[in-house]
Amino acid sequence: MDTIIPAPQGFSGHTADYVVQAIxxxxxxxxxxxxxxxxxxxIADTLGVSKVPVRxxxxxxxxxxxxxxxxxxxxxxxxxxAAEAVEIYTMRIALELxxxxxxxxxxxxxxxxxxxxxxxxxxxxxxxxxWGRLNWxxxxxxxxxxxxxRMVETIRALHDNVGRYLLIYLADPQYRRASNEEHRxxxxxxxxxxxxxxxxxxxxxxxxxxxxxxxxxxxxRAERTMGGSDHVG
Amino acid sequence: MDTIIPAPQGFSGHTADYVVQAIxxxxxxxxxxxxxxxxxxxIADTLGVSKVPVRxxxxxxxxxxxxxxxxxxxxxxxxxxAAEAVEIYTMRIALELxxxxxxxxxxxxxxxxxxxxxxxxxxxxxxxxxWGRLNWxxxxxxxxxxxxxRMVETIRALHDNVGRYLLIYLADPQYRRASNEEHRxxxxxxxxxxxxxxxxxxxxxxxxxxxxxxxxxxxxRAERTMGGSDHVG
DNA sequence: CGATGTATCCATGGATACCATCATCCCAGC
DNA sequence: GCTGGGATGATGGTATCCATGGATACATCG
Numbered sequence: 001m002d003t004i005i006p007a008p009q010g011f012s013g014h015t016a017d018y019v020v021q022a023i024x025x026x027x028x029x030x031x032x033x034x035x036x037x038x039x040x041x042x043i044a045d046t047l048g049v050s051k052v053p054v055r056x057x058x059x060x061x062x063x064x065x066x067x068x069x070x071x072x073x074x075x076x077x078x079x080x081x082a083a084e085a086v087e088i089y090t091m092r093i094a095l096e097l098x099x100x101x102x103x104x105x106x107x108x109x110x111x112x113x114x115x116x117x118x119x120x121x122x123x124x125x126x127x128x129x130x131w132g133r134l135n136w137x138x139x140x141x142x143x144x145x146x147x148x149x150r151m152v153e154t155i156r157a158l159h160d161n162v163g164r165y166l167l168i169y170l171a172d173p174q175y176r177r178a179s180n181e182e183h184r185x186x187x188x189x190x191x192x193x194x195x196x197x198x199x200x201x202x203x204x205x206x207x208x209x210x211x212x213x214x215x216x217x218x219x220x221r222a223e224r225t226m227g228g229s230d231h232v233g
Numbered sequence: 234m235d236t237i238i239p240a241p242q243g244f245s246g247h248t249a250d251y252v253v254q255a256i257x258x259x260x261x262x263x264x265x266x267x268x269x270x271x272x273x274x275x276i277a278d279t280l281g282v283s284k285v286p287v288r289x290x291x292x293x294x295x296x297x298x299x300x301x302x303x304x305x306x307x308x309x310x311x312x313x314x315a316a317e318a319v320e321i322y323t324m325r326i327a328l329e330l331x332x333x334x335x336x337x338x339x340x341x342x343x344x345x346x347x348x349x350x351x352x353x354x355x356x357x358x359x360x361x362x363x364w365g366r367l368n369w370x371x372x373x374x375x376x377x378x379x380x381x382x383r384m385v386e387t388i389r390a391l392h393d394n395v396g397r398y399l400l401i402y403l404a405d406p407q408y409r410r411a412s413n414e415e416h417r418x419x420x421x422x423x424x425x426x427x428x429x430x431x432x433x434x435x436x437x438x439x440x441x442x443x444x445x446x447x448x449x450x451x452x453x454r455a456e457r458t459m460g461g462s463d464h465v466g
Numbered sequence: 467c468g469a470t471g472t473a474t475c476c477a478t479g480g481a482t483a484c485c486a487t488c489a490t491c492c493c494a495g496c
Numbered sequence: 497g498c499t500g501g502g503a504t505g506a507t508g509g510t511a512t513c514c515a516t517g518g519a520t521a522c523a524t525c526g
Contacts, residue, residue, distance in 0.1 A: 014304070014508075014509095015509070039477075040478075040479095050509065051510090052285060052288075052509065055285075055289065059249070060296060065383070069247075071247070071479090071517090072478055072516070073477080073517090087381045087383050088383070090331055090335070091328060091383070091387065093331070094331035095328065098326070098327035148320045150320050151323065151324050247479075247480095249479095273506080282480085282481090283480065283481045284482090285479085285482095304488090305488050305489065305507055306488085307506065307507060307508095468526090469526080470523100470524085470526095471524075471525090472521100472522085473521090474519100474520085474521080475518105476517105476519085477517095477519105478515105478516085478518095479514100479515090480514085481515100482511100482512085482513080483512085483513100484511085485510080487506105487509100490504085491502105491503085492503085493501095494499105494500090494502105495498105495501105
């Protein structure tokens with residue numbers, strides 16, 4: 001949080017939304033680790049706002065599941081249990097398969113090209129910080145064609161909840177390669193308008209991630225290797 | 234809102250949660266109709282709290298989709314378009330089928346009896362005000378056996394978004410009878426541990442509601458008969 | 467030396483007062 | 497009849513104050 005620039009200028013909309021963005025980004029890129037206390041006046045000072053919009057932001061993030069409140073003790077960054085991870089992936093599989101099924105017949109050339117382009121960047125990206133964003137960008141590009149913004153938004157919130165841990169999983173080059181291949185198969189099936197194959201590949205993709213994340217979270221915290229470096233290779 | 238007793242006494246937890254409950258109830262039972270402005274200081278006075286927790290409550294309800302914000306104009310009760318209704322039911326079908334599939338093998342005797350009891354009350358209930366609550370109570374009883382609280386909570390929020398309109402749909406005795414029969418078929422399939430039938434009946438149930446609600450919302454507002462009386466028969 | 471009680475500190479959660487900004491409405495003036 | 501410009505009122509945000517309860521350090525007692 002210290003490094004976040006206190007720059008609310010040029011921001012339209014509610015101040016709370018600005019605070020939400022700042023905190024969310026900190027959680028997603030790992031600079032705000034699980035159990036990190038989120039002190040209201042400290043955040044207010046850092047971002048150059050007052051306490052009220054900070055509390056409003058924390059409440060929004062609570063609704064997304066990214067922070068957890070304890071009465072009279074304030075908010076901390078949420079920790080995910082293995083069971084919760086499985087639950088989130090269960091919801092993601094249900095919703096993302098539905099979204100893709102609806103989106104498939106509406107995927108136009110432009111969108112497929114865009115998905116292809118995101119995927120190429122993702123495959124060559126060596127910096128962990130961008131993986132989560134690009135990964136979501138790829139999936140979102142497909143789902144948006146469903147014309148169901150609320151469903152896409154719900155899926156995004158679920159994705160954000162596992163985003164931090166996904167980075168750890170992707171730090172292993174083997175899993176990263178597998179993930180990229182799964183993305184390619186999904187995209188190819190979309191190009192072929194092969195609905196059955198696309199949905200099946202998406203299911204495989206999500207189930208693999210669910211399995212690996214659950215296995216990771218079932219290990220005691222001490223044994224977990226969080227992937228130290230910003231570069232792999 | 235005028236009739237709500239300003240009685241925060243005996244309420245543990247955050248004041249905002251108390252305000253959320255009050256406003257949510259007003260929206261669900263129809264006393265706060267769509268497009269009703271939700272004035273912050275008026276609500277604060279009525280409930281005997283200050284403005285701050287009211288704004289926090291409105292933000293929570295925004296996250297649930299029950300209220301809509303317009304910059305510098307505050308919050309109003311959300312209105313649902315036909316497209317949004319279809320979107321919500323698409324999400325409900327995806328999530329509720331997944332929840333029921335997981336819950337089915339874990340449904341014990343006690344829970345089935347509880348569901349049966351809720352259904353009996355619902356079938357004999359003549360007062361509209363309770364229909365929404367009892368309807369959700371029935372579905373929730375089944376889904377809770379999944380052991381996935383977050384999924385159940387997400388489904389509840391989606392249910393609340395269509396709850397108001399469901400009442401109109403159920404005001405027609407014909408649809409009400411059909412709905413009750415669908416509930417019975419779902420419950421019977423659960424008792425028989427017939428997973429395929431239970432999921433299929435749930436899908437039929439939700440798709441029927443989706444179809445009727447979409448048809449209702451596609452009519453111009455002037456033509457809509459909102460079902461005047463509190464009693465049918 | 468360990469367990470328990472106590473004083474202090476500190477952050478939360480909420481109330482209150484105040485203010486800039488923006489939307490809306492009403493009305494004069496053309 | 498249309499337009500422009502105050503009143504008016506609500507939002508959204510700041511600053512300040514305070515009661516409550518958790519946490520910690522310390523002191524006292526067994």
